[in-house]
Amino acid sequence: xxxxxxxxxxxxxxxxxxxxxxxxxxxxxxxxxxxxxxxxxxxxxxxxxxxxxxxxxxxxxxxxxxxxxxxxxxxxxxxxxxxxxxxxxxxxxxxxxxxxxxxxxxxxxxxxxxxxxxxxxxxxxxxxxxxxxxxxxxxxxxxxxxxxxxxxxxxxxxxxxxxxxxxxxxxxxxxxxxxxxxxxxxxxxxxxxxxxxxxxxxxxxxxxxxxx
Numbered sequence: 001x002x003x004x005x006x007x008x009x010x011x012x013x014x015x016x017x018x019x020x021x022x023x024x025x026x027x028x029x030x031x032x033x034x035x036x037x038x039x040x041x042x043x044x045x046x047x048x049x050x051x052x053x054x055x056x057x058x059x060x061x062x063x064x065x066x067x068x069x070x071x072x073x074x075x076x077x078x079x080x081x082x083x084x085x086x087x088x089x090x091x092x093x094x095x096x097x098x099x100x101x102x103x104x105x106x107x108x109x110x111x112x113x114x115x116x117x118x119x120x121x122x123x124x125x126x127x128x129x130x131x132x133x134x135x136x137x138x139x140x141x142x143x144x145x146x147x148x149x150x151x152x153x154x155x156x157x158x159x160x161x162x163x164x165x166x167x168x169x170x171x172x173x174x175x176x177x178x179x180x181x182x183x184x185x186x187x188x189x190x191x192x193x194x195x196x197x198x199x200x201x202x203x204x205x206x207x208x209x210x211x212x
Contacts, residue, residue, distance in 0.1 A: 076130035119201020126194030143176035
């Protein structure tokens with residue numbers, strides 16, 4: 001049985017399998033590098049993808065807590081304005097001064113006037129506590145302005161920042177989120193108390209106006 005061989009111009013003999021393998025290799029190379037064929041986009045490493053997810057989560061959580069703090073301040077400002085306006089009205093019609101006498105001589109109207117005025121005043125005070133700036137937290141850091149100013153010079157802060165890896169910057173952002181969450185929780189606790197006191201004071205004042 002004879003075997004067919006192929007001979008090149010230089011006299012080199014090629015087996016059929018070698019010719020076919022070379023043709024396939026050339027065709028595969030042309031498919032990946034030929035004109036008009038775009039190379040495949042590089043796939044990010046798993047560590048890079050995980051880091052991007054963490055950074056995005058930190059940023060979104062930070063923004064969420066900041067929005068909650070802003071809402072608490074806005075609600076407290078609105079409630080403070082309402083309580084102050086009602087107190088000014090009660091003072092204008094001499095309701096706020098009706099209980100300024102010996103408590104033994106108080107009647108129902110005097111008790112209600114005292115409760116209404118006290119509730120509104122305490123509610124306004126709690127509202128002022130909500131919007132009071134808070135400067136607690138880390139004494140030195142990369143996010144909070146009060147912590148940043150602890151660095152002696154701008155260059156020192158820049159060097160510290162540039163020496164951090166992305167994962168460390170993400171951790172710094174998350175630590176700041178935790179500090180902001182404490183501030184937000186304290187604000188909403190004071191706002192909740194202010195709302196209850198103001199509603200109670202407004203109700204007593206309304207009863208006084210109806211009786212009077």
